[in-house]
Structure formats: structure tokens, C-alpha cells
Amino acid sequence: xxxxxxxxxxxxxxxxxxxxxxxxxxxxxxxxxxxxxxxxxxxxxxxxxxxxxxxxxxxxxxxxxxxxxxxxxxxxxxxxxxxxxxxxxxxxxxxxxxxxxxxxxxxxxxxxxxxxxxxxxxxxxxxxxxxxxxxxxxxxxxxxxxxxxxxxxxxxxxxxxxxxxxxxxxxxxxxxxxxxxxxxxxxxxxxxxxxxxxxxxxxxxxxxxxxxxxxxxxxxxxxxxxxxxxxxxxxxxxxxxxxxxxxxxxxxxxxxxxxxxxxxxxxxxxxxxxxxxxxxxxxxxxxxxxxxxxxxxxxxxxxxxxxxxxxxxxxxxxxxxxxxxxxxxxxxxxxxxxxxxxxxxxxxxxxxxxxxxxxxxxxxxxxxxxxxxxxxxxxxxxxxxxxxxxxxxxxxxxxxxxxxxxxxxxxxxxxxxxxxxxxxxxxxxxxxxxxxxxxxxxxxxxxxxxxxxxxxxxxxxxxxxxxxxxxxxxxxxxxxxxxxxxxxxxxxxxxxxxxxxxxxxxxxxxxxxxxxxxxxxxxxxxxxxxxxxxxxxxxxxxxxxxxxxxxxxxxxxxxxxxxxxxxxxxxxxxx
Amino acid sequence: xxxxxxxxxxxxxxxxxxxxxxxxxxxxxxxxxxxxxxxxxxxxxxxxxxxxxxxxxxxxxxxxxxxxxxxxxxxxxxxxxxxxxxxxxxxxxxxxxxxxxxxxxxxxxxxxxxxxxxxxxxxxxxxxxxxxxxxxxxxxxxxxxxxxxxxxxxxxxxxxxxx
Numbered sequence: 225x226x227x228x229x230x231x232x233x234x235x236x237x238x239x240x241x242x243x244x245x246x247x248x249x250x251x252x253x254x255x256x257x258x259x260x261x262x263x264x265x266x267x268x269x270x271x272x273x274x275x276x277x278x279x280x281x282x283x284x285x286x287x288x289x290x291x292x293x294x295x296x297x298x299x300x301x302x303x304x305x306x307x308x309x310x311x312x313x314x315x316x317x318x319x320x321x322x323x324x325x326x327x328x329x330x331x332x333x334x335x336x337x338x339x340x341x342x343x344x345x346x347x348x349x350x351x352x353x354x355x356x357x358x359x360x361x362x363x364x365x366x367x368x369x370x371x372x373x374x375x376x377x378x379x380x381x382x383x384x385x386x387x388x389x390x391x392x393x394x395x396x397x398x399x400x401x402x403x404x405x406x407x408x409x410x411x412x413x414x415x416x417x418x419x420x421x422x423x424x425x426x427x428x429x430x431x432x433x434x435x436x437x438x439x440x441x442x443x444x445x446x447x448x449x450x451x452x453x454x455x456x457x458x459x460x461x462x463x464x465x466x467x468x469x470x471x472x473x474x475x476x477x478x479x480x481x482x483x484x485x486x487x488x489x490x491x492x493x494x495x496x497x498x499x500x501x502x503x504x505x506x507x508x509x510x511x512x513x514x515x516x517x518x519x520x521x522x523x524x525x526x527x528x529x530x531x532x533x534x535x536x537x538x539x540x541x542x543x544x545x546x547x548x549x550x551x552x553x554x555x556x557x558x559x560x561x562x563x564x565x566x567x568x569x570x571x572x573x574x575x576x577x578x579x580x581x582x583x584x585x586x587x588x589x590x591x592x593x594x595x596x597x598x599x600x601x602x603x604x605x606x607x608x609x610x611x612x613x614x615x616x617x618x619x620x621x622x623x624x625x626x627x628x629x630x631x632x633x634x635x636x637x638x639x640x641x642x643x644x645x646x647x648x649x650x651x652x653x654x655x656x657x658x659x660x661x662x663x664x665x666x667x668x669x670x671x672x673x674x675x676x677x678x679x680x681x682x683x684x685x686x687x688x689x690x691x692x693x694x695x696x697x698x699x700x701x702x703x704x705x706x707x708x709x710x711x712x713x714x715x716x717x718x719x720x721x722x723x724x725x726x727x728x729x730x731x732x733x734x735x736x737x738x739x740x741x742x743x744x745x746x747x748x749x750x751x752x753x754x755x756x757x758x759x760x761x762x763x764x765x766x767x768x769x770x771x772x773x774x775x776x777x778x779x780x781x782x783x784x785x786x787x788x789x790x791x792x793x794x795x796x797x798x799x
Numbered sequence: 800x801x802x803x804x805x806x807x808x809x810x811x812x813x814x815x816x817x818x819x820x821x822x823x824x825x826x827x828x829x830x831x832x833x834x835x836x837x838x839x840x841x842x843x844x845x846x847x848x849x850x851x852x853x854x855x856x857x858x859x860x861x862x863x864x865x866x867x868x869x870x871x872x873x874x875x876x877x878x879x880x881x882x883x884x885x886x887x888x889x890x891x892x893x894x895x896x897x898x899x900x901x902x903x904x905x906x907x908x909x910x911x912x913x914x915x916x917x918x919x920x921x922x923x924x925x926x927x928x929x930x931x932x933x934x935x936x937x938x939x940x941x942x943x944x945x946x947x948x949x950x951x952x953x954x955x956x957x958x959x960x961x962x
Contacts, residue, residue: 356867410870535861
């Protein structure tokens with residue numbers, strides 16, 4: 225804690241706030257309104273500034289840094305176009321509840337409202353996609369505002385917080401004093417769950433004939449994984465996870481039924497539909513997860529919902545036993561109660577339930593027909609899993625490849641699977657891989673992407689060279705916007721409107737032009753060897769861009785068509 | 800069902816747009832919204848008249864509570880409350896209308912607050928229904944202009960919304 229009457233510029237104060245928050249990386253891009261801040265960065269070396277090639281990538285990289293570490297991600301952009309370029313990144317983080325602090329420059333206070341050069345109402349534009357935002361109008365408010373920003377971003381249901389700072393404020397002088405604590409009379413998130421409700425929930429779960437656990441991103445964000453594992457193992461109940469929750473419970477555990485939802489497994493979706501007591505942990509009954517709510521509710525079940533955000537409870541589906549609280553704290557209380565009371569379970573019914581589940585598992589819904597002619601995308605992911613020994617950080621973009629990565633790369637640890645679940649932002653994959661690699665320089669980082677998505681932030685190949693990031697890009701290149709093509713095949717009678725990608729670049733040459741290693745893989749028999757080479761010690765320190773030419777007509781199965789219910793899945797033709 | 804929601808929020812720039820933005824972004828109805836600073840200059844008090852099913856009202860209350868600037872939220876319909884609204888009506892006051900308007904104003908216990916050659920301006924306070932009834936009872940051709948504040952509400956007796 226530094227306290228003195230020494231005068232600092234607003235920019236220096238801002239930098240000192242970031243030091244107080246132990247920020248390791250600031251992802252950003254300079255511009256007129258943030259020049260004072262960049263000059264202050266030049267004079268410090270406590271955190272590293274990462275220069276991206278587009279502000280959107282700065283946001284995604286900071287977001288992935290947060291997703292993979294649990295710490296607050298920090299991004300810095302200039303006013304006007306800097307801020308508007310950042311919007312997609314902010315909205316992406318907001319939808320997935322990622323704690324971030326975004327600092328945006330603003331035109332000087334005296335110019336605000338005059339349509340000044342590079343002026344936009346950043347606080348107004350970002351308001352619907354941030355947890356909160358601030359416009360700092362006085363240099364003496366910078367420190368307190370930054371303290372609040374970090375606190376709000378990283379407490380309760382986390383989310384991005386934006387601090388907009390006019391240029392003149394960053395030049396004004398003031399003493400630096402960072403508040404030790406912060407209190408907001410209007411913001412006091414509940415963390416401890418109601419014990420009466422917890423007891424009630426436990427009784428329901430123990431007495432259930434067909435119990436089911438459904439875990440979401442809240443388990444990962446709340447670092448509650450080990451508590452969830454303990455609960456599931458001591459009650460011996462089946463569990464499924466949302467796209468955002470993958471890794472929150474080990475995929476290799478016998479009780480895990482795989483992901484549920486639109487492209488979830490047959491067993492997970494059937495069990496979700498047929499269970500009699502459902503425990504939802506840090507999940508939000510999203511439309512991509514439970515499908516049609518009426519169909520979901522047509523099968524009566526008692527629903528228990530643990531969530532830190534009261535507004536997530538009974539939003540889409542009426543909840544019988546709501547428990548508002550931090551998932552880790554609530555699960556810990558549940559585990560303590562189980563240890564103390566050893567509740568009797570209906571073991572006979574439970575055995576029958578698992579027998580039913582194993583029948584569903586017998587469908588082997590993720591089976592696909594292997595080919596010697598075309599590379600199957602699922603096969604590439606399976607081999608990626610083998611070659612990386614299941615221990616890589618995997619980022620993905622959005623589309624078919626994202627679903628295949630989720631289905632065929634089983635995650636045993638939380639914070640290993642990094643993707644845009646809520647907003648579904650194409651273009652996140654490469655900047656996500658950057659953020660993860662900065663946070664974990666020694667780890668294997670794979671970016672599973674498509675030829676549509678990768679081109680949405682392809683300029684970041686340059687950033688990867690500047691910082692020598694040894695990311696491995698796994699491009700599943702089917703020359704189609706695959707998920708769009710799949711929907712057009714199923715629901716638009718094969719009218720492939722604008723879903724074919726012509727004039728693709730030569731990705732090998734492109735990678736080489738940026739100073740990286742490029743590979744083109746066309747034969748199924750070359751897949752494993754190429755992956756082994758990319759992850760070999762020889763290329764350990766190199767960025768490798770792997771262009772896999774995959775089967776153009778492969779679809780993602782199972783699939784719940786839009787508006788249909790969980791048990792109304794379309795399965796692959798071979799099943 | 801129609802609900803009147805009262806809330807206290809930080810008296811800061813942008814707080815009003817956070818509330819208004821929430822309603823438009825999530826597709827909630829706003830019948831009226833009034834806001835002004837309270838006796839504590841750091842707090843503003845807002846009255847929102849909205850409508851929706853019980854589930855929607857529950858979500859509205861939760862979403863309002865989630866806004867960082869919102870300090871306290873109260874659904875006045877959860878108990879007994881009083882609702883008042885102010886209306887100013889400019890009416891034609893020529894010929895026979897002049898006496899008629901004076902009489903209607905008295906019946907509704909309004910006050911004439913501006914008198915001009917051809918018009919009166921009437922001030923009327925009451926529930927929304929009373930103001931509607933006044934408008935209904937006037938000859939349409941006599942109404943030159945109306946302005947309403949939207950409802951303000953307060954709990955009866957011991958029901959107090961305070962920090």
C-alpha cells in the first residue's frame with residue numbers, strides 16, 4: 225500500500241492501480257486518446273503489454289487469459305473505433321460471465337458531446353453488454369473506480385466491467401492512494417446458500433429414483449470442480465455437463481454421460497428428459513441446452529437449482545428448490561451434510577436407473593463411419609486427444625468444428641476447454657489460444673477452427689510471431705461454413721446459400737508468410753503422423769498451422785432440431 | 800397484471816438509462832416511469848408502472864436488483880400502497896365551454912392554474928383511473944393539450960422504502 229502526497233498523472237495512477245491488482249498482462253492497441261497511458265506503460269515493467277493487431281483480439285485474448293487462469297483479464301483500447309472494435313469481445317465475455325476490466329480512452333472531457341475526432345459514447349454503447357461501466361470525470365476518482373471495477377468484475381456472477389477515461393484526466397495530477405477495501409451499498413452478492421434449502425435438496429436427491437446432475441459453466445468459473453466430484457461420487461448419481469461446463473467434471477469418470485443439448489449425447493439428453501430429480505449447478509437452462517421448454521416440462525421432475533445469480537433461477541424453467549449462492553460454498557455444505565448424515569438412498573431404483581442409462585449408452589451415438597478416402601473431422605480430434613495425451617488447452621471457434629471438439633476431446637480438468645458458448649462468436653479461436661499461451665507458456669495449446677472462423681481474426685498470426693507463441697492451429701477445412709451448410713441440408717432442402725467458401729488462401733503459404741510452419745494434410749493415413757510431428761520436441765517452440773482437408777459432407781450428430789425437445793434427436797444414419 | 804415498482808438508485812449519470820435499457824433489451828412493458836432525486840441527494844427514487852405475468856414480474860424485480868446502481872427494489876403490489884399522478888390539461892374556454900370547464904374541474908376537484916382569453920389550464924391529481932375518467936368526461940373537441948407525469952407510488956403505513 226503506497227501512500228504519499230507525491231503527485232502522479234492520471235495515467236501513472238491508472239498503471240499503479242493495475243500493479244496493485246497484480247495484473248500480469250494487458251492486451252491492447254494504442255491510439256490518440258490513450259497516448260498518456262501508453263507513455264506510462266513505457267516507464268514500467270511490472271506487467272507486460274501485448275500488442276495485438278485488432279482490438280477485438282485484445283478482448284478475446286484477455287478473456288481467454290481469464291478463462292484459463294480464473295484471474296481478471298485486462299484490455300486497453302483507444303476511443304471511438306478502438307472501443308467499437310472491442311464490443312464483440314466484451315459481449316462475448318459478458319454472455320459467458322468472464323471477469324474482465326476493459327480500459328477505454330475517451331476524448332478530453334471538454335470535447336465530449338461535440339462529435340470530436342474518434343469520439344463515441346462508449347459507456348452508452350457498452351451498457352447492455354457489460355456487468356457495469358464507469359466514465360471517470362476527475363483524476364481523483366481513478367483509483368477508487370479501478371478498485372470498484374476489479375471488485376465488481378470478479379465477485380458475484382462475474383462479468384466484464386469497462387472504465388472509460390477521457391484523455392485530459394490521464395494528464396491531470398493527483399496523489400495516489402489505492403483503497404484497501406471497497407463497499408457498495410447497492411451490490412452485495414450472496415455467497416452462502418440457505419441451509420434449509422440445501423437440506424431439502426439433499427433429501428430429494430437421496431430419495432430420488434432417477435436422480436441427475438446437470439452442471440454448467442458456473443462450476444468452472446466458481447472453481448467448484450473438486451466439490452462437484454465429491455458430491456457425485458458420494459451419491460453415485462449420473463452427471464451431464466453443458467458446453468461451458470466441460471472439464472468441470474472429469475469426462476473419463478464412469479458417472480459422466482457426456483455433454484447434453486443440441487449436439488449432446490443420446491444418453492445425456494434422454495437421462496435429462498427422464499430423470500425425476502434434477503440438480504442444476506451453475507447452469508441456466510439455455511435454449512441450446514434443454515431445447516423446447518414445453519417439451520422439457522412435459523415430463524414432470526423436481527428441479528433443484530444452485531446459482532449465484534438469482535435472475536438465472538426460474539428464468540426459462542420454474543425451479544422447485546432454488547439455492548442462491550456460490551456453487552463451491554453450497555456444494556461444500558452439501559458434502560458436509562452427506563458426511564454427517566449419511567442419507568439412505570434408494571439403491572434398488574438407482575441400479576435400475578443406471579441399467580436404463582447403460583441401454584441408452586449402448587446406442588454409441590458418437591460412432592461415425594471411418595473413411596480411407598476423406599479425412600473425418602471427428603478422427604482428427606480423436607487423434608489430437610491421443611497425441612496431446614488429453615492434457616492440452618483446447619480453444620475453438622464457432623461451428624461444426626466446435627461441436628466435434630466438444631464431443632471427441634474428453635476434458636478431465638476444468639479451464640482446459642476455451643470457447644464462446646453464449647454469444648457464439650466466430651473468430652475467437654486464435655486470440656483465445658494467444659491468451660491461454662501467455663498464461664501457460666509451457667502448456668500445449670491447440671486451436672480447433674474452421675476456414676470460416678480462422679479468417680475472422682487471421683491478422684493475429686502476426687502477433688503470434690512477435691511473441692513466439694507455439695500454438696498449434698488445427699484447421700478442419702471442409703470449404704463450407706459447415707454448420708450453416710448442415711442446417712441448409714436439413715431444413716432448406718440443400719439450398720446452400722452463401723455457405724461455400726471459394727478462393728480460400730493457401731494456408732500453408734499464409735502461415736509461412738507470417739513466419740510460421742504450415743502443413744497441409746489430405747489423407748486420413750497422414751493425420752496421426754502430422755499431429756505427432758506438430759507436437760514433437762522439434763516443433764515444440766514453433767507456431768504450426770495445420771490445414772486438414774476434411775470430408776465436405778460430414779454432419780454433427782446427434783442433433784436436436786431448433787424448437788424440438790431433448791428426446792427428439794436426429795441420430796447419424798449409420799445408427 | 801399491472802404492477803407498480805418503486806426503486807432507490809444511486810443518483811449518478813446514466814443510472815436512468817440502465818433501467819430504461821433493461822426494459823427495452825428484455826422486452827418488458829413500461830406504462831410509465833418517473834424519477835427524481837430524494838431528500839438524500841445521493842439517491843434517486845423511481846416509480847415504474849409495468850405489466851406482465853407473475854413470472855415476468857419476478858424476472859423484472861430480479862433484473863432490476865442485479866443492476867449495480869440499484870440500491871433497493873420494492874413491488875408496491877406486494878402490499879397496500881397509494882398511487883398518485885399529476886395531469887395538466889389545457890381546454891377550450893370560450894362561450895358555453897367556459898362555464899362547463901369550470902364545473903367539470905370542480906367536480907373532479909381540480910384547480911384552474913392558468914386563465915387566458917380562450918383557454919383554461921387545469922391541474923388534476925389522482926390515480927391514473929381518475930385522470931382517465933376526467934379526460935373521458937370532457938368533450939373531445941374541448942381538449943387542446945394534456946400532459947401527465949406518470950404514477951408515483953408509496954406504501955401505506957409502516958411500508959417504508961429507505962436505505
